[in-house]
Amino acid sequence: MELSPVAVNTKRIDTVKKRNRNGLTPLEHEREKWGYLFLSPWLLGFLLFTLLPILATLVFSMTDYSPVNAEATTFVGFSNFATMLTDDKMWISLWVTIRYAVLAIPVSFIFGLVLALLVNSKHLVGKDVFRTLFYMPSMIPVVAGALVWAGVMNTQTGWINVTLKTVGITGPDWLGEVEWIYPALVLIGLWGLGNLMLTLLAGMQGVPNELYEAAVIDGASGWRQFRHITLPMISPVVFYNMTLMLIGAFKYFDLAYVLKNGTGGPSDATLFYNLNLYKNAFTYNLMGYASALAWVLFLIILILTILLFVTSGRWVYYAAEVRK
Amino acid sequence: MNKRLNLVITALMLFGILLTACSSTTELPQETIVPDATEAAVEPANESEITPTPTTVSVGGNCTGTPVRWYIGLGAGGNPEEIEKETAFLEKFNDKYGDQYCLTMDVVQNATAYDVLKTQIASGDVPDIVGPVGVRGLWSFEGAWLDLTELMEKNNYDSSDFNPALLDFYKLGPMGQVGIPFAVYPSALWYNKDLFDEAGLAYPPHKFGDLYEGKTWDFAALRDIAIILTVDNTGKTPADDGFDPTNIVQFGYDAMWTDVRGKWTFFGAGSFNDNGKAVMPDVWREAAHWYYDGMWTDYFIPNDNYVNSDYLTQGNTFNSGHVAMAPIHTWYTCCAGNVPNWDVAAIPSYDGTITAKLHADTFGILKGTKNPDASFAVLSLMLGEFAPDLIAVYGAFPARGSLQTAALDTMKANFPNVDLDVFVQGLNYPDNPNHESGMPNFLKASDTYTAFGSNYQTAGDLDLDAEIDALIAQLQDVFDETK
Numbered sequence: 001m002e003l004s005p006v007a008v009n010t011k012r013i014d015t016v017k018k019r020n021r022n023g024l025t026p027l028e029h030e031r032e033k034w035g036y037l038f039l040s041p042w043l044l045g046f047l048l049f050t051l052l053p054i055l056a057t058l059v060f061s062m063t064d065y066s067p068v069n070a071e072a073t074t075f076v077g078f079s080n081f082a083t084m085l086t087d088d089k090m091w092i093s094l095w096v097t098i099r100y101a102v103l104a105i106p107v108s109f110i111f112g113l114v115l116a117l118l119v120n121s122k123h124l125v126g127k128d129v130f131r132t133l134f135y136m137p138s139m140i141p142v143v144a145g146a147l148v149w150a151g152v153m154n155t156q157t158g159w160i161n162v163t164l165k166t167v168g169i170t171g172p173d174w175l176g177e178v179e180w181i182y183p184a185l186v187l188i189g190l191w192g193l194g195n196l197m198l199t200l201l202a203g204m205q206g207v208p209n210e211l212y213e214a215a216v217i218d219g220a221s222g223w224r225q226f227r228h229i230t231l232p233m234i235s236p237v238v239f240y241n242m243t244l245m246l247i248g249a250f251k252y253f254d255l256a257y258v259l260k261n262g263t264g265g266p267s268d269a270t271l272f273y274n275l276n277l278y279k280n281a282f283t284y285n286l287m288g289y290a291s292a293l294a295w296v297l298f299l300i301i302l303i304l305t306i307l308l309f310v311t312s313g314r315w316v317y318y319a320a321e322v323r324k
Numbered sequence: 325m326n327k328r329l330n331l332v333i334t335a336l337m338l339f340g341i342l343l344t345a346c347s348s349t350t351e352l353p354q355e356t357i358v359p360d361a362t363e364a365a366v367e368p369a370n371e372s373e374i375t376p377t378p379t380t381v382s383v384g385g386n387c388t389g390t391p392v393r394w395y396i397g398l399g400a401g402g403n404p405e406e407i408e409k410e411t412a413f414l415e416k417f418n419d420k421y422g423d424q425y426c427l428t429m430d431v432v433q434n435a436t437a438y439d440v441l442k443t444q445i446a447s448g449d450v451p452d453i454v455g456p457v458g459v460r461g462l463w464s465f466e467g468a469w470l471d472l473t474e475l476m477e478k479n480n481y482d483s484s485d486f487n488p489a490l491l492d493f494y495k496l497g498p499m500g501q502v503g504i505p506f507a508v509y510p511s512a513l514w515y516n517k518d519l520f521d522e523a524g525l526a527y528p529p530h531k532f533g534d535l536y537e538g539k540t541w542d543f544a545a546l547r548d549i550a551i552i553l554t555v556d557n558t559g560k561t562p563a564d565d566g567f568d569p570t571n572i573v574q575f576g577y578d579a580m581w582t583d584v585r586g587k588w589t590f591f592g593a594g595s596f597n598d599n600g601k602a603v604m605p606d607v608w609r610e611a612a613h614w615y616y617d618g619m620w621t622d623y624f625i626p627n628d629n630y631v632n633s634d635y636l637t638q639g640n641t642f643n644s645g646h647v648a649m650a651p652i653h654t655w656y657t658c659c660a661g662n663v664p665n666w667d668v669a670a671i672p673s674y675d676g677t678i679t680a681k682l683h684a685d686t687f688g689i690l691k692g693t694k695n696p697d698a699s700f701a702v703l704s705l706m707l708g709e710f711a712p713d714l715i716a717v718y719g720a721f722p723a724r725g726s727l728q729t730a731a732l733d734t735m736k737a738n739f740p741n742v743d744l745d746v747f748v749q750g751l752n753y754p755d756n757p758n759h760e761s762g763m764p765n766f767l768k769a770s771d772t773y774t775a776f777g778s779n780y781q782t783a784g785d786l787d788l789d790a791e792i793d794a795l796i797a798q799l800q801d802v803f804d805e806t807k
Binding site for chain 2: 069150284
């Protein structure tokens with residue numbers, strides 16, 4: 001039975017009447033309530049254990065708060081931020097972090113990409129075995145891995161130098177010389193590239209086969225297929241990994257701390273920004289100053305991430321996106 | 325309204341995701357504390373004896389008196405065997421005094437104890453009594469300790485059983501009297517008799533001030549025999565042509581488990597701090613050169629790479645059996661189990677002066693305690709009536725004069741082949757100022773010279789005098805930050 005225009009209008013008015021002040025029907029309202037109920041553990045956790053401490057650090061950053069002498073805390077305004085400008089260690093740590101990032105990000109990415117290409121190759125026998133083997137190190141806790149690598153890179157008993165010695169080469173002091181410490185850290189970092197390899201592999205497997213078939217028919221070489229099909233098609237995954245690697249480089253801490261006992265040696269070469277922050281907070285008890293350092297780090301990472309997003313329009317290709 | 329709420333939640337989630345990405349994905353490792361005083365006593369004798377130590381153990385007594393909480397972990401006390409003894413001690417204490425004071429204890433593994441205590445203080449959950457703790461531990465919590473002077477006067481505390489100098493040892497600058505002596509750990513020169521026998525060398529003298537083979541027993545004499553005791557994998561010593569410093573299999577000497585202040589103080593007591601002015605005592609500069617040459621030119625001292633190698637058991641070098649001599653404290657009886665024939669000898673002199681560095685432990689009360697009177701009463705009992713029990717728990721050498729003879733007899737029964745009287749002699753040559761003594765901006769200053777020490781033991785091509793001058797300049801900057 002067809003409704004008359006008047007009846008339709010009346011029904012619409014009834015429905016509108018039933019909507020609450022947020023414009024939701026009772027059913028939608030009910031669903032919304034359940035939605036928030038399911039979200040509430042995360043929301044509560046975030047508010048209590050993340051947002052509140054973050055806000056606390058903002059307050060601390062304007063005080064000289066020390067956890068062992070809290071009653072002596074005074075408000076110091078922006079002087080912690082001003083101190084940073086003249087703090088040599090802060091600038092050294094920032095420079096150390098940038099140097100490491102400039103070396104580690106491209107090397108790690110290229111290595112991860114090569115690994116992903118390798119385990120994606122149709123010519124490789126036992127792909128699953130290799131994928132598992134390459135991924136396995138990333139399951140090992142960083143601290144445990146660092147202790148193992150400290151042994152491996154020991155100049156006297158580490159197997160790298162022992163192996164080099166058997167062919168007449170005196171190996172470098174991997175962890176004791178400024179010239180070698182960054183390559184050593186990057187080398188250790190390569191060990192745990194399983195996640196990068198896996199996401200790039202997933203991206204590669206999502207590239208439609210028809211594109212390669214068409215390219216082969218057109219006579220495209222393997223390199224041209226990679227350059228003009230694979231890379232553009234996995235560019236969102238590359239972008240995602242670049243963002244994480246950039247953040248990871250600026251929050252670098254664990255390996256440097258464990259390998260060098262938190263000393264920042266040799267000659268401050270491993271005094272990463274986060275290590276300097278940690279030392280100020282937990283070694284010197286300068287929690288106020290450390291909070292200021294943390295906020296500056298957050299701002300640096302935020303700006304770099306925004307820059308990455310801004311440039312992404314030029315090199316990241318989303319298949320479903322309509323370009324204007 | 326609904327849109328706004330959704331917007332806020334979306335913003336929160338995005339913010340959360342960004343922060344999660346920025347946060348560490350692994351648990352932060354705890355800071356490694358340079359073993360000093362009783363800290364090293366928690367080291368197991370060898371790797372196979374390692375037993376997982378609980379991070380935190382809380383034990384409460386069945387008692388009705390005023391609650392007093394005892395925090396253990398800044399020094400000794402975290403080993404499973406010690407926890408058993410501490411628990412027995414606690415029960416004994418509460419059995420007798422439980423109606424007046426209810427003593428409970430928190431035992432925290434040394435690696436995390438500093439951070440846990442900081443957290444407890446910051447959150448207002450302040451323990452009452454802390455210890456055993458050494459001088460470094462006390463300085464690490466500068467400003468958090470209660471000055472006991474007033475409570476000692478108020479309670480007419482009898483301190484006549486202590487050497488007055490030892491009582492003054494715990495008057496830490498502006499903090500006042502922050503501890504009452506509990507235990508002392510004199511040092512001596514530990515030596516591996518088998519390595520001496522193998523080299524055909526006479527053992528070093530056991531009496532402080534005695535000669536060695538007709539010559540003064542000083543650091544020059546020690547260097548001479550340490551070079552003979554150092555051999556590479558072909559059996560050559562550093563004095564032989566063709567000695568290979570990259571393949572050393574046995575070293576003559578190592579001042580292990582201590583920082584540069586601890587290494588240099590054997591040449592004469594000193595301090596980086598002269599009333600707020602950063603200085604390098606001349607005798608320390610000479611010691612610094614002696615030690616540096618020992619590592620990088622004479623090769624009888626292992627450098628950092630050797631120390632951290634598996635061959636030298638990653639730090640416990642004397643226990644590896646490949647180091648002939650090491651000056652260490654009495655607490656090292658815990659950790660030399662792999663060396664079957666060791667003994668102790670006199671610390672050599674330098675420029676006519678003998679200095680046997682001293683470690684000492686105490687118990688302190690935190691400022692934040694809710695029951696200072698009850699805490700002091702319990703502390704007095706722990707270090708008085710119950711002192712023998714507590715000494716037995718930690719295998720320490722008592723600070724109370726009246727308990728020292730009995731304690732020495734017990735140690736002799738445990739180590740019948742060791743000349744323990746050497747340690748007693750060592751008590752006569754303490755380093756004053758102590759190598760762990762305070763400095764302005766103590767934590768940062770410690771970190772500064774520790775970084776220097778790391779470089780010192782890692783790089784063999786330093787212009788040492790220039791590096792030392794740079795260290796002093798850095799220390800001055802650090803000192804000045806507190807002005």
